[in-house]
Amino acid sequence: MARIKFGTGGWRAIIGDEFTRANVRLLAAALATRMQDEGVAGEGIVIGYDRRFLSDVAAEWAAEVFAGYGIPTQVIKMAQAPTPLIMWTVKDRDFPYGMAITASHNPALYNGIKVFTRGGKDADEDVTLDVERRMEALEGAPEADIPSVAYAKAIASGEIQEVNTFNGYIDSIISQINMEAIREAGLKVALDPMFGVSKTSLQTILMTARVDVEVINDRHDTLFGGRLPSPTSHTLQALSRFVVENHCDLGIATDGDADRIGIIDDKGHFLHPNQLLVILYWYLLKYKGWKGAVVRNVATTSLLDDLAAKFGEQAYEVPVGFKWISGKMLETDAIIGGESSGGLTVRGHISGKDGIYAAALLVEMIAVVGKPMSQIYEEITGQFPPHYMAETDFAFDPERKPEILNTLMVEKKLPEFSEPVVRTSYEDGCKVYFEEGWIIARFSGTEPLLRIFCELPSRERAEKCCDEFREFLRL
Structure with a gap:
């Protein structure tokens, strides 16, 4: 084989x-x-x-x-x-x-x-x-x-x-962004390419719009500065400090090949990709006047569903893997699709993840709305019940994978959750829907990890359910 x-x-x-x-x-x-x-x-x-x-x-x-x-x-x-x-x-x-x-x-x-x-x-x-x-x-x-x-x-x-x-690529993005609004806003942005490939593209777009751009971690380093080239709250601590110390309006980071994005707001807080999807979907609906659905994968926030319903639109759930998101977007003419790992795409651009286009659109949003990123998200979420997501990754002995698969996908055994269970789906991993949220356990498609994500109205309840699943699987 x-x-x-x-x-x-x-x-x-x-x-x-x-x-x-x-x-x-x-x-x-x-x-x-x-x-x-x-x-x-x-x-x-x-x-x-x-x-x-x-x-x-x-x-x-x-x-x-x-x-x-x-x-x-x-x-x-x-x-x-x-x-x-x-x-x-x-x-x-x-x-x-x-x-x-x-x-x-x-x-x-x-x-x-x-x-x-x-x-x-x-x-x-x-x-x-x-x-x-x-x-x-x-x-x-x-x-x-x-x-x-x-x-x-x-x-x-x-x-x-x-x-x-x-x-040609840069011009295609510029043609879809309100560059004039950005020029008039007088913004200052910090960029962290994470030793990857986004610096030239993002710097060109933002400086064309007269944004004051500061760059960190841009040298060629095949070891990525000794850290994972993935934009998370842990890996973007230096960017967070830089944003606060240099009074930036926004911090933008991209992963190693720039198809995923990470954002630090004006207060130095990391914005989870779930939050970015909600913010951009809201912006496209409310400020750009677009009409259409949103597509998310099984491990991405259901706050998108609530937002879609508020505007009379629909949210579609698909398996993990961006090919499923892009396929469903084409089928439904959705205006945005994304996943909790930081990848998203918008109708009219490419049918795949683009951290550079997403970053440019977020800068446009700040300029058009005229409010700092931290305030924008608070205003959006204040309209809905709370959604808290706990995300946990577990490495395991490879010899145990067949056993875990058999328990979850063949025998379909589950722990006694502290939350009332409504239904269970095995379309991609094992996803359990609760009355007020959900939990999913699935193997990573790119690393030897079992991922358990849970979304519920409070941190305590979400983390408790993750612990229940972990203990049940002896991880």
């Missing part, structure tokens, strides 16, 4: 263990054969990469294989290529497929590959399962049997082209 398996956010693996030259070439060959069988090989593919160790080299490994299969290949050659820029390029240039070399917010030991389909969408399960089957069929053959053309030779012959799509 092929060792490469796609999770909710592409394929990710430890460098030198499963993330190897052989496996990168194997994945590229599998996708190349799919393109040939679909009759789209002549339309080409675009490849981009982030600043992780081996990302630039791995992009060349993959490009060599596509060239070997006679597929015209464009490699986005720029120092800071956010994943959403790559997705936008797939959409803008109408490529049937695209590829990003990134492990997103995973630890520095990891790298990986995300595959995109026409329109700039995350590859769905039909595509990834087919690619896995093709890798299995190819695995074991001598590496020399995989066609390839040396990178320098393919560049010289034109089989591989190096491109830079930065200007």
